Structures are given as C-alpha cells and as structure tokens.
Amino acid sequence: LITDEEQAKVWLDQYNSMAENIFSLAEEANWAYETDITPQHQQAQVQASLNRDRFKKEAYVNSTKFDVNSFNNETVKRLFSKIKNIGNAGLSDQTKLNRLTQLLADMKQVYSTGKVKDGDRELVFEPDLTNELANGRNYDRLQFIWQGWRDAVGPTLRPMYQEYVTLKNEAITELGYDDVGDYWRSWYETPTFEDDLEDLWQEVRPMYLELHAYVRRRLGEFYGGDKVDQDDPIPAHLFGNMWSQQWNNIYDLVEPFSGKQRIDVTSAMVNKGWDALRMFNESEQFFTSLGLIPMTPEFWRDSMIVRPEGREVVCYASAWDFYNRRDFRIKMCTEVTQDDLQTVHHEMGHIEYFLQYKDQPVAFREGANPGFHEAVGDCLALSVSTPKHLKEIGLIDGVLQEDDEADLNYLMKQALEKIAFLPFAYMMDQWRWKVFDGRITADNMNQEWWKLRQQYQGIIPPVSRSETDFDPGCKFHIPADVPYIRYFVSFIVQFQFYEAMCNAAGHTGPLYKCDFYRSPQAGQLLGDMLKLGSSRPWPDAMEAITGGRRMSARPLLNYFRPLTDWLRQNNTASGVRTGWTKFEPWTSSATK
Numbered sequence: 001l002i003t004d005e006e007q008a009k010v011w012l013d014q015y016n017s018m019a020e021n022i023f024s025l026a027e028e029a030n031w032a033y034e035t036d037i038t039p040q041h042q043q044a045q046v047q048a049s050l051n052r053d054r055f056k057k058e059a060y061v062n063s064t065k066f067d068v069n070s071f072n073n074e075t076v077k078r079l080f081s082k083i084k085n086i087g088n089a090g091l092s093d094q095t096k097l098n099r100l101t102q103l104l105a106d107m108k109q110v111y112s113t114g115k116v117k118d119g120d121r122e123l124v125f126e127p128d129l130t131n132e133l134a135n136g137r138n139y140d141r142l143q144f145i146w147q148g149w150r151d152a153v154g155p156t157l158r159p160m161y162q163e164y165v166t167l168k169n170e171a172i173t174e175l176g177y178d179d180v181g182d183y184w185r186s187w188y189e190t191p192t193f194e195d196d197l198e199d200l201w202q203e204v205r206p207m208y209l210e211l212h213a214y215v216r217r218r219l220g221e222f223y224g225g226d227k228v229d230q231d232d233p234i235p236a237h238l239f240g241n242m243w244s245q246q247w248n249n250i251y252d253l254v255e256p257f258s259g260k261q262r263i264d265v266t267s268a269m270v271n272k273g274w275d276a277l278r279m280f281n282e283s284e285q286f287f288t289s290l291g292l293i294p295m296t297p298e299f300w301r302d303s304m305i306v307r308p309e310g311r312e313v314v315c316y317a318s319a320w321d322f323y324n325r326r327d328f329r330i331k332m333c334t335e336v337t338q339d340d341l342q343t344v345h346h347e348m349g350h351i352e353y354f355l356q357y358k359d360q361p362v363a364f365r366e367g368a369n370p371g372f373h374e375a376v377g378d379c380l381a382l383s384v385s386t387p388k389h390l391k392e393i394g395l396i397d398g399v400l401q402e403d404d405e406a407d408l409n410y411l412m413k414q415a416l417e418k419i420a421f422l423p424f425a426y427m428m429d430q431w432r433w434k435v436f437d438g439r440i441t442a443d444n445m446n447q448e449w450w451k452l453r454q455q456y457q458g459i460i461p462p463v464s465r466s467e468t469d470f471d472p473g474c475k476f477h478i479p480a481d482v483p484y485i486r487y488f489v490s491f492i493v494q495f496q497f498y499e500a501m502c503n504a505a506g507h508t509g510p511l512y513k514c515d516f517y518r519s520p521q522a523g524q525l526l527g528d529m530l531k532l533g534s535s536r537p538w539p540d541a542m543e544a545i546t547g548g549r550r551m552s553a554r555p556l557l558n559y560f561r562p563l564t565d566w567l568r569q570n571n572t573a574s575g576v577r578t579g580w581t582k583f584e585p586w587t588s589s590a591t592k
C-alpha cells in the first residue's frame with residue numbers, strides 16, 4: 001500500500017481534473033435528454049452515464065492502493081472517503097449495470113410522458129393536472145384526476161421498480177453497505193440519525209395533528225360530512241396537491257379570518273404582467289441584495305425556464321451543476337403562480353450553493369448534507385413570502401393590514417406549506433428504507449405505502465387501491481431514484497438558518513415577520529457556510545451559521561407559536577378531536 005501522502009495528493013489532483021471532464025460530459029448528455037426526450041438522446045445519456053460509472057469504479061479501485069488510515073491530513077482522508085461514494089457504479093456485472101442505467105432512463109421517461117385521457121383530450125401533468133388539483137373544488141372531478149394519474153403511470157412502473165430495487169441493492173451491497181437505505185443514510189454521517197429524525201417528528205407532530213383536525217373540519221363543511229368524516233383520515237385528493245404533500249392551494253377553504261386583505265400572489269403577478277423571466281430576475285435580485293453571488297451569463301443563456309414547443313421534455317423543475325465551474329442551469333416549465341415563484345427561489349438556492357462551492361474539489365461539491373442543499377432557497381423564500389416583502393416588490397397594493405388576524409391568516413398559509421409537508425417527507429423514505437431492507441416485499445408495496453400514509457399523514461385514498469397499482473411510483477422521486485429524507489431535514493433546518501440570518505440582520509419582534517432583504521450580514525453568514533460544500537462534517541457547517549451543532553425544531557415551533565395556540569383554542573371551541581380512529585387502508589369513506 002502507498003503510504004506517501006504527497007503521492008496521494010498528486011493522485012487526488014489528477015482525479016479532480018478527470019472527474020470534472022467526465023462528470024461534465026455526463027451532465028450535458030443528461031441535459032440534452034431531459035430537454036428533448038428522443039431515443040437518440042436517451043441512448044447518448046445512457047452511454048455517458050455508463051462512462052461516468054466506469055470512471056468512478058476505476059477511481060474507487062485505484063484509491064484502495066493508498067494506505068489512507070496512515071495519512072495525517074484530514075482533508076485528504078475525507079476526499080478518499082468521498083471517492084468511495086460511487087453508488088450504482090458499485091455493480092461489478094457490466095450487463096446488470098447497463099440494465100439498471102437503462103431502467104432509470106425508462107422510468108424517467110414513463111413518468112415524464114404520462115398523460116390522462118379526458119374524453120378526446122390528453123391531460124399532461126404540468127400544467128393540466130397540477131392546475132386542476134390546485135384550483136378544482138368538485139369532489140368527483142378531483143377523484144378522476146387523482147386516479148387518472150395513478151392509472152397512467154403506476155402499473156407500468158411497478159415491475160420496473162421491483163427490478164431497480166434488486167439491481168440497486170446489489171450495487172450498494174458490493175460497496176459494503178447493508179442495503180440502499182443504509183447507504184443513503186450514511187451521507188448524514190450521524191449514527192443516531194434515525195433516532196434524531198423520530199425525535200424531531202415527535203416534537204412537531206402535535207402541531208400537525210391540530211392542523212389536520214382543523215383542516216378536516218373545514219373540508220367537512222365544504223364537501224359535506226358524508227365525504228369527509230370527522231373521525232376518519234381525510235380523502236387524499238382534496239388538498240390541492242397530487243400527493244397531499246402541501247396544502248397551500250386550498251387556503252381559500254380553510255382561511256381562519258375572512259374579509260381580511262387576501263394575499264394572492266398569483267393574481268398579482270398575472271395582473272402586473274410578470275412572466276417567467278421576471279420571476280427569475282426578482283429571485284436573483286433578492287440573492288444579490290444579500291451580497292450573494294449573481295447568476296452567470298451562461299446560466300441566463302442556457303437555462304430552460306419555460307416548457308418549449310414541439311418537443312417532449314422532463315418538466316420537473318431541477319437545478320444543474322455541470323462540474324466545470326462555469327455552467328450552471330435551471331430547467332423548469334415555469335407558470336406564473338405563487339407555487340412556481342417559490343420553486344424558482346428553491347432552484348436558485350441550489351445554483352447559489354453550486355456557485356459558492358465551485359472552487360472546492362469535485363468530491364466536496366455537494367451540500368454539507370443533502371438537507372442543507374434543499375434548505376438554501378426555501379430559507380430565503382421565507383423572507384420573500386412575508387407580506388412586508390411582497391408589498392416591497394409590488395405584489396401587494398395599498399396599505400398592509402398587520403393585525404393579529406391578518407398575521408394568523410399568513411401563518412396558516414405558511415403552515416399549509418411547511419407543517420403539512422413534514423409527515424409526508426418523513427414517510428417517503430420510511431417506505432423506501434423498508435423496501436430496500438426487505439421489511440416491505442414486492443407483493444405488499446402498495447398496501448404498506450397506504451399504511452404509512454395513513455399512520456403519518458392521516459389520509460386515505462378516495463378510491464380503493466390494490467397491488468396492481470403502484471402509488472409510490474406516481475411521485476417523481478421514487479422512479480427518479482432521488483432520496484427524500486433531505487426534504488424533511490430541510491424543512492427543519494431552513495428555520496434554523498432563517499432565525500440565524502434574521503438575528504444577523506438585526507431583526508427584532510416575531511420571527512415570522514422577519515425580512516432580511518438587503519442585509520449583507522445575513523448574506524455573509526449564509527455564504528460563508530455554503531462555501532464549505534461537504535468539506536467538513538455538517539455539524540461544523542451548522543455551527544458556522546447557527547452556533548449550534550444539532551438539528552432543532554425550536555425555531556420552527558417558535559415561528560408558528562401564535563398559530564399553534566390559535567389552532568388548539570379553535571379546535572377545542574369547535575369540539576373537534578385530533579387524530580383518527582379508523583384504520584382500513586383498503587376501503588375509503590367515499591365509497592361507504
């Protein structure tokens with residue numbers, strides 16, 4: 001074994017420049033496929049991905065020639081450990097690796113081209129199904145859309161997913177992990193990670209139960225007690241979202257105080273003639289107001305910010321690092337809605353992270369942990385979505401109403417996006433970890449999915465489900481092989497970052513009113529943490545921005561305190577009970 005640390009450093013430099021070239025080629029081929037889905041582009045993408053995997057595996061093998069444990073330099077040792085992180089490339093059987101790579105491309109295609117037949121029309125996911133679920137208020141029509149999407153992609157994906165699980169588990173066990181879930185959790189470098197997550201969930205669960213009970217009462221008033229029973233889980237298609245993961249689109253049905261100034265960002269943007277480009281410019285302007293790095297000329301030249309005419313694309317929003325320190329892009333089929341304004345900030349948060357750590361070695365060009373990467377844009381969006389800021393950028397006219405009732409309305413809108421999301425984000429990888437470690441087998445995947453959906457979210461399917469369905473496959477991240485616990489982590493830590501930046505900006509008063517717009521101190525605090533990439537364990541990055549080394553739900557609970565108190569009081573006064581008694585995942589209240 002080579003014990004010469006200087007020789008190791010030379011090898012690492014060679015790895016770094018080769019990695020930049022190979023990864024850049026793979027990203028370009030992936031970009032070409034996702035922005036123009038054709039068989040030729042898919043094949044080129046598969047080949048470039050296999051080429052990258054070959055390089056990763058070769059580097060992994062070569063790295064084992066070094067006696068890393070004998071080295072002194074912590075950074076050198078950490079780089080070697082990152083280079084061992086080769087994922088699917090761990091599959092030594094080339095035929096199997098080819099099959100797995102092809103499967104991933106095929107599952108992405110099935111999901112991205114799925115359509116729902118509606119008479120003589122074909123509805124596409126974005127914008128047709130998204131808009132119908134967000135704005136529709138007809139119980140049966142919503143059920144048609146909800147079921148139509150699941151019928152369109154679920155059964156086709158089911159066998160593909162089962163083969164993916166087998167092949168991916170084989171790749172990862174060759175790397176020495178128990179299974180894929182073990183590998184994905186290892187990125188958090190925290191032995192108590194699962195316990196920490198459960199502790200965080202138990203801390204926020206009471207608030208979720210109050211929100212769930214309140215929303216159930218209001219939905220019962222709107223749709224009728226026969227459709228929404230006050231002791232049952234809630235039918236899944238009534239939340240304004242295909243997966244019941246965020247409920248902000250049904251704000252109008254659950255608004256605590258009517259008659260107050262309605263903050264409807266979507267109609268404000270439409271009325272003011274905003275388009276996708278304006279949304280992106282406004283977002284960038286917020287980032288640069290904090291002294292953060294602006295988007296590059298290449299970003300504005302090469303991003304795809306609206307659905308193009310005349311070709312199939314993967315509309316699902318995403319942010320891309322081409323690992324050449326120059327090319328960074330967003331791909332998004334932007335619509336002029338508040339949801340998409342939020343998503344623009346989210347994606348630009350990824351780009352900002354890419355820009356801040358672009359001079360790190362390739363192996364460190366990632367979030368301190370994956371949750372950190374998801375938290376950047378959302379943290380800034382917490383500031384942007386304040387009524388004070390929306391007025392400042394011209395999306396609210398007239399004098400701001402800032403009384404307690406207006407504030408509770410605002411906090412309700414925020415809770416429908418942030419609190420409702422927590423059980424969904426937590427259960428997504430609970431399901432996948434069980435599939436990967438065998439606790440869930442091929443013949444009960446859908447039943448176990450709905451068991452977890454009911455246990456954590458308190459929702460049930462509006463129509464009965466079976467094992468020919470594959471409802472998990474109807475959520476992008478599952479066929480796209482993208483882990484999800486990162487979003488649960490993000491929705492906790494983004495409030496820790498927000499609180500820290502608010503303090504740095506000198507904010508006083510309730511946390512939820514904080515807008516750190518134009519604060520270089522807030523920007524400096526964030527930017528310095530982002531520059532680290534994954535060069536240090538994430539507690540070091542957490543300490544750099546908040547002073548603490550742990551995830552904590554305290555800032556989130558603090559942010560929502562006025563609403564939680566109001567919900568508890570209102571639920572008691574209305575005589576509703578929190579929680580749900582019924583546990584019948586295969587029948588639903590709608591059919592009784």
Ligand SMILES: CC(=O)N[C@@H](CC(=O)O)C(=O)NC[C@H](CC1(C(=O)N[C@@H](Cc2ccc(O)cc2)C(=O)O)CCCC1)C(=O)O
Nearest residue numbers: 245316317318319320321342343346347350373374378487
């Ligand atoms: C090359 C590549 O793939 N890059 C990665 C980024 C990286 O890894 O560097 C990437 O772009 N992933 C796409 C994914 C898209 C979105 C998403 O999927 N969001 C979750 C959860 C959520 C929901 C609301 C919210 O405010 C924040 C999160 C969902 O919609 O369920 C869609 C809407 C927002 C973000 C993303 O950006 O995370």
Ligand SMILES: [Zn+2]
Nearest residue numbers: 346350373374
């Ligand atoms: Zn993201």
